[in-house]
Amino acid sequence: MPVIQSHYKPPYYLPGGDLQTIVPALFRKVDGVNYSRERIFTADHDFLDIDWHGAAKNKIALLIHGLEASADKPYMRGMTKALSKAGFKLAAMNLRGCSGQLNVQPRAYHSGSTDDVETVISHILLNNDCEQLVLVGFSLGGNLVIKYLGEHKSDLPEKISRAVTISVPCDLEAGAARLDKRLSFIYRDHFLKTLKEKLQQRSEQLPFLLTSDQIKTIGSLHDFDNLYTSRMHDYQNALHYYRSCGAKNFIADVTIPTLILTAKNDPFFTSACLPYDECENHPNVFLEVPEEGGHVGFCVDFIAGKYYSEFRAVEFLTS
Known part of the structure; x- marks a missing residue:
């Protein structure tokens, strides 16, 4: 239609x-x-x-x-x-x-x-x-x-x-890029706050993937998806995840x-x-x-x- x-x-x-x-x-x-x-x-x-x-x-x-x-x-x-x-x-x-x-x-x-x-x-x-x-x-x-x-x-x-x-x-690639732009920081930071908190809570489960200090360095949704989402769920990187799942x-x-x-x-x-x-x-x-x-x-x-x-x-x- x-x-x-x-x-x-x-x-x-x-x-x-x-x-x-x-x-x-x-x-x-x-x-x-x-x-x-x-x-x-x-x-x-x-x-x-x-x-x-x-x-x-x-x-x-x-x-x-x-x-x-x-x-x-x-x-x-x-x-x-x-x-x-x-x-x-x-x-x-x-x-x-x-x-x-x-x-x-x-x-x-x-x-x-x-x-x-x-x-x-x-x-x-x-x-x-x-x-x-x-x-x-x-x-x-x-x-x-x-x-x-x-x-x-x-x-x-x-x-x-x-x-x-x-x-x-x-x-997903375009959406993540938009939220990571400077003028969208309020929305981005709102999501990252709880996403990072959950990662810290389960950091002991993830020594093979991320340390607590690495989690603290995450400053964008792309970072989060590149360091955690893609690697935890068998995608090569954030871009591969975005292009596979959109x-x-x-x-x-x-x-x-x-x-x-x-x-x-x-x-x-x-x-x-x-x-x-x-x-x-x-x-x-x-x-x-x-x-x-x-x-x-x-x-x-x-x-x-x-x-x-x-x-x-x-x-x-x-x-």
């Missing part, structure tokens, strides 16, 4: 991509979401926590958060609430080490760790009587959704019917209706992160690129708690 026209307009009191990103992230409150946690175990003897919301239903939505987030982030809770009202039971996946407890193994999550997504999907389908499973991913989680769908073009479970991805860094490489093989919603003024991305060419003649992927919205923002009315991304997800997943 071609790039589709967007009708999103931000409120007048949130001008620019930075405010549209930061205000919802820091100040949004979402009531009425009461998670119950389920812990499942992985093939490598680690664990993943799934936060469930809603009674048993024949439709389940799996939500996957972004970098250094969790199921408890406002955008995850907001989407949970919106899709619950639309008739879905919600499964909010916490990526490794993001549920409040450090994971067991030296490895972590990253933009290509679809093995954990597959573990969660298999568990949901095996243990729940549902007729339909939809996938919703935010930022890094959106990259995981697209990568998973592309990898499973010939063996995708039949019950997976649709997907929505929001603020996706389809070109969603752009997997869009062509997506076989179900999938929406990619990303703002032009997303402060995390450059225009290289927008997959116009990959989506222009795609039979299943819809690319929507509003002029504004920020990163995982898309606020319509902050006081009323209305968000365009939630409206579009409900509309797309129930059509």
Whole structure:
């Protein structure tokens, strides 16, 4: 499908991509979401926590958060609430080490760790009587959704019917370079703080890879991915990791209706992160690129708690 026209307009009191990103992230409150946690175990003897919301239903939505987030982030809770009202039971996946407890193994999550997504999907389908499973991913989680769908073009479970991805860094190399620029240091340092803290907490597990002093020298996302992510997860270096795992490489093989919603003024991305060419003649992927919205923002009315991304997800997943 071609790039589709967007009708999103931000409120007048949130001008620019930075405010549209930061205000919802820091100040949004979402009531009425009461998670119950389920812990499942992985093939490598680690664990993943799934936060469930809603009674048993024949439709389940799996939500996957972004970098250094969790199921408890406002955008995850907001989407949970919106899709619950639309008739879905919600499964909010916490990526490794993001549920409040450090994971067991030296490895972590990253933009290509679809093995954990597959573990969660298999568990949901095996243990729940549902007729339909939809996938919703935010930022890094959106990259995981697209990568998973592309990898499973010939063996995708039949019950997976649709997907929505929001603020996706389809070109990981360009996205990392943007965040490492001087003017993006606030976002970069926000992520690096917790990423480095987790590495320090598990430094005794990593003497073969990194020392505590080496961790302290990490000053950019590229450094982190070059010194840890790539080496821990069998990539040659950061560039090999970025080029192997970016969603752009997997869009062509997506076989179900999938929406990619990303703002032009997303402060995390450059225009290289927008997959116009990959989506222009795609039979299943819809690319929507509003002029504004920020990163995982898309606020319509902050006081009323209305968000365009939630409206579009409900509309797309129930059509």
